[in-house]
Amino acid sequence: MRKLLMECIGTLFLMMAVAHSGNNPIAVGLMLAVMVYSGGHLSGAHFNPAVSLAAWMRGKLGVADMVxxxxxxxxxxxxxxxxxxxxxxxxxxxxxxEHPVMHGVVAEALLAFALVTVVLNMMSSRSAGNPVGGLAIGFTLSAALYTGAGVSGGAFNPAVGIGPQVMEAITGGGFDANTLALYGVGPLVGGAVAALVYKFLND
Structure with missing residues (x-):
């Protein structure tokens, strides 16, 4: 339960940073970094379903834990x-x-791949206790936002991308099905490929 609460809290503050700052790369990256330092020892500080998928593929989480x-x-x-x-x-x-949805999906997948690759390397036993791990992850998200937000809107995280759409649908604002492909499929594919590439390079 503590792990799940930490994941919920960390993603809550990450979502607040995204929403309050207008997805400002520096604000969002710094928030992710400090949440990683705050929750890494409790839950692993995923705060992103793409990271959790990759952790499951790496054998770090069971299926039930991943869900x-x-x-x-x-x-x-x-x-x-x-x-x-x-x-x-x-x-x-x-x-x-306004870019085509497929362009956004590709951007989300590529930059989620970069983010998850860094997270996996920081999670490895060789990097355990690395004092700059949180900063590396946060800076990667900042760089991803500078690189791809203009194409996809910049989530690289299915929870952050889909959560607001779910709530707007619940409150009567409607739901755009393209959002599922853009912020769901794109980052999850990127995370899965990152896990496979990490395995090829390190195992």
Whole structure:
């Protein structure tokens, strides 16, 4: 339960940073970094279903644990949306851009691949206790946002991308099915490929 609560809390604050800052790369990257330092010893500090999928593929999580992590992350993102909506109101980032959906899916997959690759390397026994691990992960997310947000809106995280859409649908705002492909399929494919590449390079 503690692990799931940490995943929920970390994703909540990550979602708040995304929404409050308009997906500012520095703010979002720093929030992820500090949440990694806060929760790494408890849950592994995934805060991203793509990371949890890769951790399962690496044998670090069981199937049930992976599903529970993903649910906790989605709940955290939805709660982050609620807090943002209460405090500020208005729509939240990330938002799909005018680029073709497939371009966005590819951007999400490629940059989620980069993010998950860094996370997997920081999770490895060779990097255990590395004091800059959180910063490396946060800086990677910042770089990904600078690189790809203009194409996809910049989630690289299914919970952060889909959570706001789920809440807007619940509150009567409608749901765009393209969001599932953009922020669901793209990052999960990137995370899965990152796990396979990591295995090829390191095992």
């Amino acid at each position: 529970q992590y993903m649910v906790a992350q989605l709940v955290g993102a939805c709660l982050g949306w609620l807090v943002h909506s209460y405090l500020v109101g208005g729509s939240t980032a990330p938002m799909p851009t």
